[in-house]
Amino acid sequence: MINWNSITDDEFIEQANIRVNKGHWSPDRLMSDKQSDDRAKLDKLRSAIIGYNINQMHAGPPYNGALIELARLCD
Numbered sequence: 001m002i003n004w005n006s007i008t009d010d011e012f013i014e015q016a017n018i019r020v021n022k023g024h025w026s027p028d029r030l031m032s033d034k035q036s037d038d039r040a041k042l043d044k045l046r047s048a049i050i051g052y053n054i055n056q057m058h059a060g061p062p063y064n065g066a067l068i069e070l071a072r073l074c075d
Contacts, residue, residue: 045070 049070056063 049067053067
């Protein structure tokens with residue numbers, strides 16, 4: 001078990017950078033703040049569209065194909 005109190009901030013950052021460089025990274029690392037904000041907005045929009053589609057499926061036909069296409073565009 002790691003004693004987090006014994007690790008300095010510099011050691012923590014160094015270890016995080018090592019992991020990032022090994023491929024354990026988030027795309028947000030390479031995005032500007034605006035791009036990251038836009039991505040978050042698209043995630044919320046896609047979630048709302050998918051949630052609506054699920055509710056619609058439970059209610060039965062007719063289904064709105066345009067909403068399915070919108071969800072695909074957000075991916």
